[in-house]
Amino acid sequence: MDHGSRGDREENDIEVEGGGHNGSFESERRKFVERMGSGTSEDHNLREPLLLKCRTNTTSQIAIVGANICPIESLDYEIVENELFKQDWRARRKVEIFQYVVFKWTLALLIGVLTGLAAVFCNFFVENIAGFKLLLINNLMLNDRHFMGFVANTSINLGLAILAAILCAYIAPAAAGSGIPEVKAYLNGIDAHSILAPSTLFVKIFGSIFGVAAGFVVGKEGPMVHTGACIANLLGQGGSKKYHLTWRWLRYFKNDRDRRDLITCGAAAGVAGAFRAPVGGVLFALEEAASWWRSALLWRTFFTTAVVAVVLRGFIEFCRSGRCGLFGQGGLIMFDVNSAKNSYSSADLLAVIFLGVIGGIFGSFYNYLVDKVLRTYSIINERGPIFKVLLVAAVSLLTSCCSYGLPWLSHCIPCPSYLEADRCPTVGRSGNYKNFQCPAGHYNDLASLFLNTNDDAIRNLFSSGTSKEFHLSTLLVFFVAIYCLGIITYGIAVPSGLFIPVILAGASYGRLVGNLLGALSDLDTGLFALLGAASFLGGTMRMTVSLCVILLELTNNLLMLPLVMLVLLISKTVADSFNQGVYDQIVKLKGLPYLEAHAEPYMKNLVASDVVSGPLITFSGVEKVGNIMHALRLTRHNGFPVIDEPPLTPAPELCGLVLRSHLLVLLKGKKFTKQKTMTGSDIMRRFKAHDFAKAGSGKGVKLEDLDIKEEEMEMFVDLHPITNTSPYTVVETMSLAKAAVLFRQLALRHLCVVPKTPGRPPIVGILTRHDFMPEHVLGLYPHIVNRHK
């Protein structure tokens, strides 16, 4: 109890010197200790986070794969206005502002180029690895070595899968899963551990390559978004300090606001790279990823995605001459859906509406099942990395068995007469029309879907004028298998996108419906497949405009726009009546404190002071070092109110808010005085504003780094220069709903609650993100939801 006793002594000292206010510090601390219900191990209990809660309630904090429970930090988007920053801003020359703009655009350019190259890299390896694997199997099958084919397929898949799983389980668990929920949460202000770390980037790229090549029903699109965000984060942090890769000019971007902008660009670039959809990427960032949007950002993300498009185009031009191995026959090339027929009748419209309704139901059911499976997997994954690898191996074996075993159910179909002889059955290259067990001149339609890359399978399903190529039973088997495999694959320790499984399942469903309704509707079955995919995407992801544009850019056909819009609207509406979108669901499942755009209705019945929790620890304008050190050790608060007191002011008044990170830097500078005097100007000379710039996650000054001597503990430090003198405040009687709107709209981290009546301490409490979480509010007031009938 060394800390505890020292703490007590210091506080007593304060009480002697500082007067009444610091007494309340101690008494409030006591109250808090009592409230925590334990007097035995004070220090341990007091470490329990309050404002920054590393929440541990097990119902909302399920450790599913890829999520590290702790520490979850809030990002800080507020413009700090303290003396130091104001001085810095006044001193900033025009040259510096110009530099800032140039660097901003340079960074956007770099993000575009690097994300484009990452997309190229990923596609190149996936196409080549998967291509050679399929080539091998095809050759074995052509020589009737069926069992060898099975063994080769299974063992190669298993090997790649285990490789991906080992990377993911041992190096960067955060790289598992889609990554879009994590990016979404980051842009909402949640800095979960190592979500955007370089190791995550590395594993995301290679894990995704191995995972997709291993034949899993996963996409590389979601991971590409995460990759883009990681690249943006890495660039924003200025490389690694360890390897002396920091750039001086990056100091302008050492704050959460600019980082958020960069990562938004990264996410947009990721989608642009994954789908070759630059406009779709911008819209994705706007509609799904970003929580706060500025008009200026639109232009910057647009620039980034344009760069990505140019990089991809250059690469494809380069590969056209066959210099990229097996690449060029799939991957980034768009799906060309050129339906000759542009008009449609009302019967077609009815069919499309039917498609949308059923697609919405299937989509929301998909979400429901993914949720259930994730909860189950999290129990397995929690046991340790080796269990993660075993789970991946099991799913890989199942997938291999399905993809090799199910095609035996299908009958052989004679090759269509309009195809050249070398295209059907496929010989010597990874193409469509797999011969499988069939005699020459025939192909196995189910093998054409299963024993192909996912991209090729989608292309087959989308192809127009091929209504006879796939049997009804084939489509049914494929749909059921992919629907189930997609659900059980998401959640294993492999980077796994959701777009491709959903598109695959949706396209086979759409083609199935198209074949069934063939007599009633004139629409092409390929178009039906596209609309089916749209309905599934709308039903699971609940995006509208961005999905619409991505699909249009993917298929390069604008004339079916109204139909795609209609299907998306219907399926989203239907699915919304059942459950949330899949990404929101995963964010919630991971227990990330996501701030919704709207306040909950029951918040109208509460006021701000109703949800203020925990004892308030405040500092004087000129505070004793020991006192600060004690408070920093005692709590994990990230913001402390600073209160000016007599004799400085006639009555105690709120001076502002200091941040923990700024306090640490200030204490490290050791500008202390023996007397309680204002030494602001000294500090202003000693420090520059960018000394207080936010370091990359885990890189700032830590409490343990401070080496404050015993005699320094008794000295004073002037907090005024680093106090944010313009914190946003609400009166304690402010409706909680309106306080929540303020907090969310302005993207705050701390919101000061001030008293309504005079004669009380000038601050009542501080609201943080966690105080607005429904779980917190409903925990305090369980019956509030029912108070209005």
Next chain:
Amino acid sequence: MDHGSRGDREENDIEVEGGGHNGSFESERRKFVERMGSGTSEDHNLREPLLLKCRTNTTSQIAIVGANICPIESLDYEIVENELFKQDWRARRKVEIFQYVVFKWTLALLIGVLTGLAAVFCNFFVENIAGFKLLLINNLMLNDRHFMGFVANTSINLGLAILAAILCAYIAPAAAGSGIPEVKAYLNGIDAHSILAPSTLFVKIFGSIFGVAAGFVVGKEGPMVHTGACIANLLGQGGSKKYHLTWRWLRYFKNDRDRRDLITCGAAAGVAGAFRAPVGGVLFALEEAASWWRSALLWRTFFTTAVVAVVLRGFIEFCRSGRCGLFGQGGLIMFDVNSAKNSYSSADLLAVIFLGVIGGIFGSFYNYLVDKVLRTYSIINERGPIFKVLLVAAVSLLTSCCSYGLPWLSHCIPCPSYLEADRCPTVGRSGNYKNFQCPAGHYNDLASLFLNTNDDAIRNLFSSGTSKEFHLSTLLVFFVAIYCLGIITYGIAVPSGLFIPVILAGASYGRLVGNLLGALSDLDTGLFALLGAASFLGGTMRMTVSLCVILLELTNNLLMLPLVMLVLLISKTVADSFNQGVYDQIVKLKGLPYLEAHAEPYMKNLVASDVVSGPLITFSGVEKVGNIMHALRLTRHNGFPVIDEPPLTPAPELCGLVLRSHLLVLLKGKKFTKQKTMTGSDIMRRFKAHDFAKAGSGKGVKLEDLDIKEEEMEMFVDLHPITNTSPYTVVETMSLAKAAVLFRQLALRHLCVVPKTPGRPPIVGILTRHDFMPEHVLGLYPHIVNRHK
């Protein structure tokens, strides 16, 4: 001085009864009168608006055509939380919430259908009127009756132009111009007089038809956006009360927030209808029109534009069989730019960059000239409606002379051999390849551009594989003429869109460059025309993503996306270094108090209390009727702080804010008491929340409607039930920059400034939109911009 003396008496009464606080009311009023520098005509001076300023400084308030200077009202987007609304919200049943959702979507559907029909209507009449006009001239020319052709062209144009001008000058001056700046300002919270009135809608549609058919270099796209917004406003107001067309369920939408949403949908629908670009419409609303955006709105606008697309498609299908007269050969049909070549070399890229840079310069110069011309025209237009009509007639004559006279400069070109004989030269229908003065088998390329509808001219310029069709000199003449005509046409009293003139000028410029660079670049001249149009649009309007998508949807070719993006980015960057976008410029020119998204940098040096202006008029929680009436007469404030005082509370404290409109409704209800007692529950029983719902502009209770008797003036009324008890507040020492961010982000109308130190009145002042205007701040602190070097 009747008012003034009565006012004095009343205030004295208050002083006797109400005690200290009301004394300060009087003394503050005195101070104010003194500050206004005039003691002679108190009443008149006090009528000078303070919070709601109907600003009259002539530098920023130029009355250009279409702008009514006064009254400019702020819209109110804040969620009012008073007792009545809370009670209403608690009482609201699930059925009502469901109804609200259903009605919301029904309104979106109706907006889509009606805007689609308006677009159809407009296009149908334009194509037919202009078509028959051109047919007549063509026939006259074929018969060598050249002078008659000139007379017919000039007189028909003049007739139509005067018709449009009379509608516009006498019925709805607000209908002149593009309408996009007005919609943009409305969505920023500025309710200028009759901007969205039914009369404006009527004139906008018919004026636009006549104006475009009259051969002006104007588009119908901007007016279509305004039309969409007007339709949305009309639907939101529930038709006309006069004709008993109100619907009961529309009461849910009688507030500025829901109206803003509807009008955003309307603007999106307008673009969708004008360009047949549903996704582009959504993006236009997001990027250019809306100042506040919610994710939910994305989906709703998307639905609306999808409906518009379906309506337009149905109409085009209907017209395909020739049932629409001359429609179907132009107008809504897209420009098909099918460039066979999809790849491009680095030389092409250089050419495109060159195109973008020059386009940006031309675009910003266009803005500069439009600004100058508008300022000149405003002097003419201010003199009265007849001068407006005369100006229109003059411009019409000039346009007719150009369109008929300039083609004589061009030589005859033999018809291209690949065209069928009935297509070149054009016979008997309004098509391309005008014969004009040429012999049979030849056509006049300049006449093909000038003596055509604007849509057809654009289609000609965009057409691919036609690099020989237009001479270099033709393109040069056409470019110069259209550039100048476009500039002098905008600002006359005719609904005139800017899209078409800019696209026309840009396309001819692009084609010109394409012809010049023909040897260096492999790109098609039609593609060059498209890129030229993009560069001009980027240079004038400064949109990026929305323009890109609109152009893609217009030309139905996704493969040129990277080039279009590149050109837009370059031209916007270049143009931004010269001046503002054209719409922002017009908003500023009209003196509309537009709130920018970002605070000005110099605001960091000020605090909130620095810009608070005017005397503060506050009410007691239970206030005397006469006092309220006096304050309402005295000022045009829209919000008054309510202060609870002893004995109700131990010390004076801020209860909240009442709105003028709510006060008027309350006073009309006449729930007064003889004694100063709280009668909240009585009032709550007497009124329902929707009694206080905002009426349509100009429809609410007016001060003159109140008939308060002399004895009632002495009675009291309890303001608590209608007081918004959760107004947003800032401390007086809050940085003005951060207060501005708060004001803008939360879309406030009033922001209360509270004192920092206790012992003072509980409110220091109220900030409104005008207090954040650069003119106001710089008027108070002229040297602040230079204070930081």
